[in-house]
Amino acid sequence: MMKATEPTLCRTVELNDLAWIDFPAALSVGGIRWKLLNVAPELGSWAAIFDCPAGSSFASHHHIGPGEYYLTRGRMEIRGGIDAGGETVTAPAYGYEATSAFHGKTYFPIDSEFYMTFLGPLQFVDEPGGPTKALVTWDAAEAAWLAGQG
Secondary structure, eight states: OOOTTSOOSOOOOOGGGSOOEEOOGGGEESOOEEEEEEEETTTTEEEEEEEEOTTEEEOOEEESSOEEEEEEESEEEETTOGGGTSEEEESSEEEEEOTTOEESOEEESSOEEEEEEEESOEEEESSTTSOEEEEEOHHHHHHHHHHHTO
16 A cells, blocks of 8 residues: 555555554454555545454444445444344445444454445544543554554
């Protein structure tokens, strides 16, 4: 992936040309890996694909801006899954996350993979209204991706 500071009118990413890297451990558990596919500073957006092993999860977070995802394989439990009043999504599935959506935990009970476009940052917290652990903006996502390249 090219850096956002490099001018271009079109970006194409061959997924097999990118190596999976570990998603920051402070923001996930269970070995989630990712590939950053695009950042768009003019929109404040970023897009990535995630590989989520069985038993992995993302830490609690707010969507500061909306996002759209496509679950290509596996199953995802959002806000505790259907048994806890949340959602259980089985691939193939599309989902939309509204601005201010909160996820106490996004859990993957089986090996899963999904693509997501974030139209704004993610605010990672321990609990709703609690202090911010991390604010992942397009440029923070790009910095984490570049740092993970070794």
